[in-house]
Amino acid sequence: xxxxxxxxxxxxxxxxxxxxxxxxxxxxxxxxxxxxxxxxxxxxxxxxxxxxxxxxxxxxxxxxxxxxxxxxxxxxxxxxxxxxxxxxxxxxxxxxxxxxxxxxxxxxxxxxxxxxxxxxxxxxxxxxxxxxxxxxxxxxxxxxxxxxxxxxxxxx
Amino acid sequence: xxxxxxxxxxxxxxxxxxxxxxxxxxxxxxxxxxxxxxxxxxxxxxxxxxxxxxxxxxxxxxxxxxxxxxxxxxxxxxxxxxxxxxxxxxxxxxxxxxxxxxxxxxxxxxxxxxxxxxxxxxxxxxxxxxxxxxxxxxxxxxxxxxxxxxxxxxxxxxxxxxxxxxxxxxxxxxxxxxxxxxxxxxxxxxxxxxxxxxxxxxxxxxxxxxxxxxxxxxxxxxxxxxxxxxxxxxxxxxxxxxxxxxxxxxxxxxxxxxxxxxxxxxxxxxxxxxxxxxxxxxxxxxxxxxxxxxxxxxxxxxxxxxxxxxxxxxxxxxxxxxxxxxxxxxxxxxxxxxxxxxxxxxxxxxxxxxxxxxxxxxxxxxxxxxxxxxxxxxxxxxxxxxxxxxxxxxxxxxxxxxxxxxxxxxxxxxxxxxxxxxxxxxxxxxxxxxxxxxxxxxxxxxxxxxxxxxxxxxxxxxxxxxxxxxxxxxxxxxxxxxxxxxxxxxxxxxxxxxxxxxxxx
Numbered sequence: 001x002x003x004x005x006x007x008x009x010x011x012x013x014x015x016x017x018x019x020x021x022x023x024x025x026x027x028x029x030x031x032x033x034x035x036x037x038x039x040x041x042x043x044x045x046x047x048x049x050x051x052x053x054x055x056x057x058x059x060x061x062x063x064x065x066x067x068x069x070x071x072x073x074x075x076x077x078x079x080x081x082x083x084x085x086x087x088x089x090x091x092x093x094x095x096x097x098x099x100x101x102x103x104x105x106x107x108x109x110x111x112x113x114x115x116x117x118x119x120x121x122x123x124x125x126x127x128x129x130x131x132x133x134x135x136x137x138x139x140x141x142x143x144x145x146x147x148x149x150x151x152x153x154x155x156x
Numbered sequence: 157x158x159x160x161x162x163x164x165x166x167x168x169x170x171x172x173x174x175x176x177x178x179x180x181x182x183x184x185x186x187x188x189x190x191x192x193x194x195x196x197x198x199x200x201x202x203x204x205x206x207x208x209x210x211x212x213x214x215x216x217x218x219x220x221x222x223x224x225x226x227x228x229x230x231x232x233x234x235x236x237x238x239x240x241x242x243x244x245x246x247x248x249x250x251x252x253x254x255x256x257x258x259x260x261x262x263x264x265x266x267x268x269x270x271x272x273x274x275x276x277x278x279x280x281x282x283x284x285x286x287x288x289x290x291x292x293x294x295x296x297x298x299x300x301x302x303x304x305x306x307x308x309x310x311x312x313x314x315x316x317x318x319x320x321x322x323x324x325x326x327x328x329x330x331x332x333x334x335x336x337x338x339x340x341x342x343x344x345x346x347x348x349x350x351x352x353x354x355x356x357x358x359x360x361x362x363x364x365x366x367x368x369x370x371x372x373x374x375x376x377x378x379x380x381x382x383x384x385x386x387x388x389x390x391x392x393x394x395x396x397x398x399x400x401x402x403x404x405x406x407x408x409x410x411x412x413x414x415x416x417x418x419x420x421x422x423x424x425x426x427x428x429x430x431x432x433x434x435x436x437x438x439x440x441x442x443x444x445x446x447x448x449x450x451x452x453x454x455x456x457x458x459x460x461x462x463x464x465x466x467x468x469x470x471x472x473x474x475x476x477x478x479x480x481x482x483x484x485x486x487x488x489x490x491x492x493x494x495x496x497x498x499x500x501x502x503x504x505x506x507x508x509x510x511x512x513x514x515x516x517x518x519x520x521x522x523x524x525x526x527x528x529x530x531x532x533x534x535x536x537x538x539x540x541x542x543x544x545x546x547x548x549x550x551x552x553x554x555x556x557x558x559x560x561x562x563x564x565x566x567x568x569x570x571x572x573x574x575x576x577x578x579x580x581x582x583x584x585x586x587x588x589x590x591x592x593x594x595x596x597x598x599x600x601x602x603x604x605x606x607x608x609x610x611x612x613x614x615x616x617x618x619x620x621x622x623x624x625x626x627x628x629x630x631x632x633x634x635x636x637x638x639x640x641x642x643x644x645x646x647x648x649x650x651x652x653x654x655x656x657x658x659x660x661x
Binding site for chain 1: 206207321326327330333334337341343344346348372375379380381544545546548549552553557560561564566570573576577580584585586587603606607610611614615616617
């Protein structure tokens, strides 16, 4: 079934009501202070209340009967979600591994993996691009710009 | 006479081999990231900022400023040749620029974009030179209520221009303000929502947020569809516009320059808004408005000049008030702080070498861009021909390294990925990211100014309307907020928002 923008608005309104209420409750715990001497909770408290009120308006508005804009499918192609998930998970894996394995090696694996999985390239192209990127990035960032990137247990 | 002395001082600062070299590096890197879709000037500054820590502040600022206006030049190249704007500010250039390229006139389109940018850049620097010092003196009259009112106006202008629902733009703006409260409270020193994580004490990092919301999210959205791009492959030649081109373009360039400069002073994504406004003005003034969109040179000359001029204007609130009016300037403000310099009304008097050196470097940077870009266009075309399936892992890598190298913190990289996911989902739910980023930029200053104002007035919120300057600013803010309910203005807003999409501020 095709979804309309008011369905989307309803979901996001509930999210923002949650966020707004969380911040205003939190504001109370760290002291809102008085009007003449606002404390650290002042801004979270009032902004949280404003956000909640606006989100309630959005939620109520989404129940109005009118010609709502029809939304395109959440994922435009059947396999879009795989590419999106692969890219996000690869970044998380990069983050988890690069202190351990070192910048150059992880960069090589990261680029090669994405090239081979997201829009699959042949092995020759994958290996050439991944090695060239890893080596160039190492030369630019570690050797030239002297950025302190982790070298890992292998020492490079 | 005073001005002349200052210019001499600026030249003395600038014309050292090291400063000229880093000005060159800045504009070159700026152009490169301007060409690459998904990477903006903020990403380039993030990548290069750590390498500036061992430089003098003047050298560092000269390079970082070069990245900013260099990116505006680079953005136009992709718009004209690939129909994909490398920079948000070049979106409108696609309309006529790409059409010109299809007709075999890519050369003059690129040429006039470069010359127009040069003329506009130069004019806006003259404006900056003339306006900033007196404005800084005027800004001494600003107290917390005025600062708060000005920043609130900046945010509301951006929200007003947001495409789609104004309520949703307001909500995302307030969400940004809430996120900006995370970290140590600057007045009482209380830790707020830091969960014991050291990195959060300084607040939610602006660079991880921007790179996540714009860089990562943009790449991921492109991955969904597996975009294919067709670069105009005919040899780009005859970059010099002919006499008729010049006749058609000179007034759009001059008008775009003036317009861009003044829009640049306002907080918000000035280069983007000014480019759209300039296009609308040129279309209105043209004898043949129906031909706009089919490849007329005015449609390239005006907006390209306006967006470059706006970058000069955008430095004014930074140098005079210490307010960053967009995310790039906010990152620059962060850089100033790292070097122990507080931008604001006193800065020009206190650090004349820095101010005038930077101003002079902008002249030189513009000349470099003109000289560089015309012959280098061939190289940029080659960069663009790299297929997206190969380019995107490299862009993601730049985002990862850029964020990590700032503070060598894995937490900030995780934060960037988190913002990437949020930015991706928010696009699906039709929320714009620009108000969120501006709120993150201005949030801490807005909070301290609103609290100080209330302390000064002993809790009376009327302080914002009893001070004349802040009352004026508040009145404009109020009109913008209620305007959707006034049919006449509401219609105009609809027209404006059709033009301005969700762009990087």
